[in-house]
Amino acid sequence: MTMKFPAISGKLPVFMHGADYNPEQWLHDPAILQEDIRLMKLANCNVMSVGIFSWGKLEPEEGVFTWDWLDQVLDLLVKNGIYVWLATPSGARPAWMSEKYPEVLRVEKNRQRNLHGMRHNHCLTSPVYREKVRMMNSKLAERYSFHPAVLGWHVSNEYGGECHCEYCQDAFRSWLKQKYGTLEALNQAWWTTFWSHTFTSWSQVESPAPHGEMMVHGHNLDWRRFVSDQTIDFFRHEIQPLKAVNPDLPCTANMMDLFYGLDYREFAKAVDVVSWDAYPTWHSESSETGVASWFAFNHDLFRSLKKKPFMLMESTPSQTNWQRTSKLKRPGMHRLSSLQAVAHGSDTVQYFQWRKSRGSSEKFHGAVVDHVGHEHTRVFQDVASLGRTLGELTEVLGTTVPAEAAILFDWDNRWAVLDAQGPRNGGIHYEETVVQHYRALWQLGVPTDIIGAFDSLNRYKLLIAPMVYLLREETGRKLTEYVKQGGTLLVTYWSGVVDEHDLCHLTGCPGPLREVTGIWAEEIDSLHDHDHNGLIFQQENPLGLKGSYTVHELCERIHCEGAEILAAYSSDFYAGDPVLTVNRFGEGKAYYLAARVKEDEFYEMLYARIVSETGVLKCLDSTLPKGVSVEMRTDGTHDYLFVLNFSGQEALVDLDDRAYSDLESGQVVQHRLQLPVHGSTVLKRKTLVNV
Structure with a gap:
C-alpha cells in the first residue's frame, strides 16, 4: 500500500x-x-520566497505600480533553476496608505489608534485595507500567476494580533448574532446575570477592554474565536483574486511556534499546504532534550493539521537576533535541527534570511550570506552541506508519519484554561503539561499525531487528553465510544470542567468523561511552588509498576466509581486517596491521572508499559539513550528512520535485527549506531507498517 503524497509543486x-x-x-x-x-x-x-514586505517598492505611491525590478528577479532566478514562492505584501503597508487612510491602522484594547509602523499594524476588517489588498493581489496574480518561476503564493507573513476599532466592533456583533441568534441566547451562554452584566441591546456588546469588561469568560472566549475567524476570513479575502486567475497554484501562510492568538486547526482548512517558522533556543542547557521535544511537538502539530507533509518556511541557519540569548549553532546542529523537521513531515527546509539586511531591526539576524558577502563562512558551508544531504533524500519526499498514538490539543480549550481564574493563576502550565506527556512518547520513539476534538479517532490505539478543561458533550460521547470500541484513553486532572461556552458542567468532573473514566473528581488542590506531594504505586497493580514519584502544582481528590486504583497520594489529608486509576470500559481502557507528576521518568515508564500493552507502533524495537530520538516516515514499502542525537554527548544506539542501510551513503548498518554530539543519521529498511 502506497503511503505517499505528491510533491508540493x-x-x-x-x-x-x-x-x-x-x-x-x-x-x-x-x-x-x-x-x-x-x-x-x-x-x-x-x-x-520573494516579495514578503515589498509593497513600498511595488506601489511607491497610490495607483503607481513598478514591476520591472520583480520581473528581472523572477526571470533571472528561473533561468538559473531557482523557483519562487511569491508573496503578497499585506504584512506591512506603505506609509502613504497610513497617512491618507488612517482607518487602516489598528486600534488597541484601550481604544487608542496606532501610529504608522511595525508589521501587521492594520485592521483586517477595514474596507479600505481590504480593497487595497484585493487590488494589489489582483495585479500580482494577473502578472505572475503563470510565470515559470512561481511555485505558489506565500500569503502575507505571520498573521497575528487584533484590532478594536468600530469596524471590528460591528463585525464582532454580527459574528455573535450569527452564532447565537438572540440576546437571550448570548446572555445565557455568557452567564451575564453574574455581576448584573445582562445585555439588553446588541450595541452594548464590545470587545474585552482593560478599562471595561474582561471578567466574563464566555465573552473573552468568543472574542478570541472571533479574532481567529476574522483573520481566516481576511486570508480567504487575500487568496480570492489569486485563485481566480490560477486556481492550481497552492497558497500558504507561514504560522508560528504554538501561537496563542489564532486557531491554527481552523486556519489550516483555508490553506493548501501548511507552513510554519521554527526558531529553537538551542544550547540553553547541556542536553537539548527539552527544546528538541518542544519543537518535535510543534512539527507534529503542524503535520497533523492536514495529515500530510508541511513546509518549514523559516528557520535560521545560525543565530537569531531577538531571543534573550542568541547563541550560535554548534557544529552539527544545523543539520540536526533541519533533519528533525524533515523527520516529522516537512518537505522543505527554508530560512530567514538569504542575505543579511544592512540596517534596521533584523540586520544581525542569521542569514545564509553574511555581511561579508561571500561563501567562505562556516554558516554558508553548513547550508550548502545540508542542501547536498536533502538531494540524497528525494525518495523520502511526500512520505507519511504512521502514528498510532495521538494527543488532544485544541485552541479554545487552551484559551479557556488560561482564562479560568481557577486553582493556579500563578502558572497552570497547560502547554508544558501537554508537551511533558508528548515528550515521553518522543523519547520512546513512538510516532504521535496532535489532533483536535473534531478529528477522527479510528486510526489510534492510544489517545492522551491532558487537561481537557473545555469539553463538549459530543466530544465526551466520542471519547467514550472510542474506548468502548477498544481504544486506550488517558485523561488528566482539570478535565471535563466546562462546556464550549465556558459554563461549568453540573454533573461532576470530569463531566462527560465521568462514566468512561469511572471516577468522580470532587475537588482540586493547588500547591505552592515550594510544595509537593507524592505518588506511590499500589502493590500488585495491573501495570506491574513500582516506586514513588513527586507530585506538584495540581492535585485532584478523586473517588473511584468502578475504576481500579493503580497509585495513591503519599501525604496531606488525602494521603491514600487514588491518584492514578484505570477503568475497563467496553473493549478498551481509560486511565485517569489526578495530579501533575514532576519527573519525566514517570511518564516514560507509564507510557512504555501502556505502549507495550496496546501494541502502539514504535520506530525501533530497542531502548533509546536519553536525549536520542528516532522518528519515522514511510511510503508503505520502505521506512525511513531519522536517528537524532539531542543528548549533548556522544551516543550509542542499539538497532533491532532488521536490515538497515544509511540512506545517504548506501552502506549497510548493523547492530549498533554511533552518533557524535549533535549527530544525525537517516536509515532505510523494508517496512512492516500496516496502517
Whole structure:
C-alpha cells in the first residue's frame, strides 16, 4: 500500500531548500543580484520566497505600480533553476496608505489608534485595507500567476494580533448574532446575570477592554474565536483574486511556534499546504532534550493539521537576533535541527534570511550570506552541506508519519484554561503539561499525531487528553465510544470542567468523561511552588509498576466509581486517596491521572508499559539513550528512520535485527549506531507498517 503524497509543486519534485529573499533592499547595487545567483547555486538552494514586505517598492505611491525590478528577479532566478514562492505584501503597508487612510491602522484594547509602523499594524476588517489588498493581489496574480518561476503564493507573513476599532466592533456583533441568534441566547451562554452584566441591546456588546469588561469568560472566549475567524476570513479575502486567475497554484501562510492568538486547526482548512517558522533556543542547557521535544511537538502539530507533509518556511541557519540569548549553532546542529523537521513531515527546509539586511531591526539576524558577502563562512558551508544531504533524500519526499498514538490539543480549550481564574493563576502550565506527556512518547520513539476534538479517532490505539478543561458533550460521547470500541484513553486532572461556552458542567468532573473514566473528581488542590506531594504505586497493580514519584502544582481528590486504583497520594489529608486509576470500559481502557507528576521518568515508564500493552507502533524495537530520538516516515514499502542525537554527548544506539542501510551513503548498518554530539543519521529498511 502506497503511503505517499505528491510533491508540493510538480515544478520541483525534490526537497525545497532556500530562504526569504529581499532583493528590493539591494536594487541600488545591480551586481548583488548576479552574485546572489552564484551563491544560491553554491548553497544548493532551489527556491526563494520573494516579495514578503515589498509593497513600498511595488506601489511607491497610490495607483503607481513598478514591476520591472520583480520581473528581472523572477526571470533571472528561473533561468538559473531557482523557483519562487511569491508573496503578497499585506504584512506591512506603505506609509502613504497610513497617512491618507488612517482607518487602516489598528486600534488597541484601550481604544487608542496606532501610529504608522511595525508589521501587521492594520485592521483586517477595514474596507479600505481590504480593497487595497484585493487590488494589489489582483495585479500580482494577473502578472505572475503563470510565470515559470512561481511555485505558489506565500500569503502575507505571520498573521497575528487584533484590532478594536468600530469596524471590528460591528463585525464582532454580527459574528455573535450569527452564532447565537438572540440576546437571550448570548446572555445565557455568557452567564451575564453574574455581576448584573445582562445585555439588553446588541450595541452594548464590545470587545474585552482593560478599562471595561474582561471578567466574563464566555465573552473573552468568543472574542478570541472571533479574532481567529476574522483573520481566516481576511486570508480567504487575500487568496480570492489569486485563485481566480490560477486556481492550481497552492497558497500558504507561514504560522508560528504554538501561537496563542489564532486557531491554527481552523486556519489550516483555508490553506493548501501548511507552513510554519521554527526558531529553537538551542544550547540553553547541556542536553537539548527539552527544546528538541518542544519543537518535535510543534512539527507534529503542524503535520497533523492536514495529515500530510508541511513546509518549514523559516528557520535560521545560525543565530537569531531577538531571543534573550542568541547563541550560535554548534557544529552539527544545523543539520540536526533541519533533519528533525524533515523527520516529522516537512518537505522543505527554508530560512530567514538569504542575505543579511544592512540596517534596521533584523540586520544581525542569521542569514545564509553574511555581511561579508561571500561563501567562505562556516554558516554558508553548513547550508550548502545540508542542501547536498536533502538531494540524497528525494525518495523520502511526500512520505507519511504512521502514528498510532495521538494527543488532544485544541485552541479554545487552551484559551479557556488560561482564562479560568481557577486553582493556579500563578502558572497552570497547560502547554508544558501537554508537551511533558508528548515528550515521553518522543523519547520512546513512538510516532504521535496532535489532533483536535473534531478529528477522527479510528486510526489510534492510544489517545492522551491532558487537561481537557473545555469539553463538549459530543466530544465526551466520542471519547467514550472510542474506548468502548477498544481504544486506550488517558485523561488528566482539570478535565471535563466546562462546556464550549465556558459554563461549568453540573454533573461532576470530569463531566462527560465521568462514566468512561469511572471516577468522580470532587475537588482540586493547588500547591505552592515550594510544595509537593507524592505518588506511590499500589502493590500488585495491573501495570506491574513500582516506586514513588513527586507530585506538584495540581492535585485532584478523586473517588473511584468502578475504576481500579493503580497509585495513591503519599501525604496531606488525602494521603491514600487514588491518584492514578484505570477503568475497563467496553473493549478498551481509560486511565485517569489526578495530579501533575514532576519527573519525566514517570511518564516514560507509564507510557512504555501502556505502549507495550496496546501494541502502539514504535520506530525501533530497542531502548533509546536519553536525549536520542528516532522518528519515522514511510511510503508503505520502505521506512525511513531519522536517528537524532539531542543528548549533548556522544551516543550509542542499539538497532533491532532488521536490515538497515544509511540512506545517504548506501552502506549497510548493523547492530549498533554511533552518533557524535549533535549527530544525525537517516536509515532505510523494508517496512512492516500496516496502517
